[in-house]
Amino acid sequence: MTRHVAASRVATLLGEFDRSPAYRGLAEGLRVLITDGRLPTGVRLPSERDLTEALEVSRTTVARAYAELRDHGFLVSRQGSGSVAHLPASRSVGHGDHLLHLTEHPDGMADLTCAAPLPGPGLLAAYERAVAELPRHLGGPGYFPSGLPVLREAVAEAYAARGLPTDPDQVMVVPGAQAGVAIAARALLSPGDRAVVQSPTYPNAIATLVRSGARLVGVEVPREDDDTEAMTTTVRQVVPRAAYLIPDFHNPTGALLPDEGRARVAHALARTRTTAIVDESMAMLPLEGQRMPAPFAAHAADTISVGSVSKPFWGGLRIGWIRVPAARADQLFRARLSLDLGTAPLEQLVAADLLRDGADLLQHRREQLRASRDAALVALAEHLPDWRPTRPSGGLNLWCELPAALSTALVPRAERHGVLLASGPSFAPEGGLDRFVRIPFTQPAHVLTDAIARLAPAWRETLADPYPRPDRATPGLVA
Ligand SMILES: Cc1ncc(COP(=O)(O)O)c(C=O)c1O
Structure with a gap:
């Protein structure tokens, strides 16, 4: 299997990059794409010549950028396969190590690991009707x-x-x-x-x-x-x-x-x-x-x-x-x-x-989710204005792009501020995605608003000291 990505596609994914100097901006742009998984590990990057043409830069710029990525472990050269995107070991995550067991959380802890809504009004009545039907079966x-x-x-x-x-x-x-x-x-x-x-x-x-x-x-x-x-x-x-x-x-x-x-x-x-x-x-x-x-x-x-x-x-x-x-x-x-x-x-x-x-129940569910989504977006804009969340037209989750690849480092900090989070790499089939974090909007609006306000100091601490002593976060079910 040879996966490769065309030079034109890399140019589109990169968009504008810092050209002072160009090789460093290009290396940084490619590094971000590789850690995000947008250039997945194992994909062959375009040849230096093709990328030079697509980006309208000098051949030396591309050669130096590739060399820099190689030095830091983000590219590997394979005989006959050119330059292949790679995640240094410390940045990839083992499959399934986030999937541990459900734990009881201390009071006051906001659990944003699980994107599952609470039962709505009317569920118990549906159970009662089902019990009345059960004798037939x-x-x-x-x-x-x-x-x-x-x-x-x-x-x-x-x-x-x-x-x-x-x-x-x-x-x-x-x-x-x-x-x-x-x-x-x-x-x-x-x-x-x-x-x-x-x-x-x-x-x-x-x-x-x-x-x-x-x-x-x-x-x-x-x-x-x-x-x-x-x-x-x-x-x-x-x-x-x-x-x-x-x-x-x-x-x-x-x-x-x-x-x-x-x-x-x-x-x-x-x-x-x-x-x-x-x-x-x-x-x-x-x-x-x-x-x-x-x-x-x-x-x-x-x-x-x-x-x-x-x-x-x-x-x-x-x-x-x-x-x-x-x-x-x-x-x-x-x-x-x-x-x-x-x-x-x-x-x-x-x-x-x-x-x-269940049309009424469903309607109620959608209204509650819409209110929670909007409250979460307002709270993010207020407390974490440099995070870039999606604004989905349905479902249960916001996917937030962080200004730095520090979502794994954020998780234990957030826990100390009373918020359980799943880091971006939990969602990565091939590692990476440390620049993202998921915020489910399944909890009531006030819970989300409060949790997001608590994330702000956790994020500030993460930025100030990204890699403190290793610390274990409470394992949880990511659903
Ligand atoms: C995409 C997706 N598939 C499956 C599931 C699991 O759903 P179920 O409870 O029906 O097993 C979830 C729950 O989070 C989900 O988000």
Whole structure:
């Protein structure tokens, strides 16, 4: 596998850089792109000659910049492969070491590691209605490996309403979207297979895909929602077996891939016979009343779509689903049975109730998220004006670009100020991303406002002393 990036693309990613002197500005610009993962580790950079032409600088400028990066470990020269982007060991993060266990937090600690909403009003009433329904399902042993028909129908109807006709037989109920991704990975991937993932992406999916033995190839999530060039080019170069995508309010960036972008990515995947595993966990959370694009599977019939009630309703239900392409039904069903034998009927009844009749609850959820998002943005502008957060039109997260690559150094400082954070590298399939931090807006507005005010002194201390004695932050679940 040879991944490379065109000189014109590097020029676009770099934009303007400091030219006094030019070689140092160029080296700094490239270093930032490599630590951010926008030039992922393992990618071959353009030859000195090509970059010289694309940037309209002297050949010496590029040669000196490359030499400086090589000296600091950000480029390695490989025989026959030119100059390859690389992260020095201290800047990369082991997969899964952020995924430890849920811990009880001391009072007053604001937990911004977990992007999961609290249960809304009306959930208990849905449970009560489900309990009344339950006797109809108590006649047998209680195993429903594909799910209760009533829930499979509700999921199929929801897909049809979004423009993707779906037979209830295509729906398999699973214990949450994370389990859905694990089942899809188990069905599709063998050790050594390549899988393309967005960078950043959802940390627990990184762990699942790595566990399946796949070699992950990260593709930057562009700032413009409709820019699919990096994805289509990488798919063409890498010819992956699978691509794990979050097109609906991507976790953590919040990006929403529009219809045309979906069509372009689907076309690229079809040419390499790559199967998409599409995580639609956030698809029910548009916050601006906008029309959602059609599900990705409307463009690529072979797509394995994964969804869940965790984000719109409550993670405690542990109910999700897989929409199975007809040709893969047997493969996915077998993979599922190798992991578990079905989910609890009571929670399935609650989920079916919420999908069919939960419009008010969903509306309430969206209003609360919108208020929390806006409060977080106001607080960031006030307390941390040099952070650059995204302003997503849906989902649960702000992705903040920091003025320095110090998110890992910030985490223990923030904890001392009573805020638990997940650092950028937790979301990096191939390391890097230390210049970013995720702020979920799932907590009430006042909690976020207070937490962000507490982050300001933590950030000031981090800038003043970026690398103090090693300190262990409390491990947490990044969800
Ligand atoms: C993109 C994404 N996929 C999957 C999950 C896990 O969802 P579930 O609770 O349905 O397993 C999350 C939760 O944070 C998520 O953000």
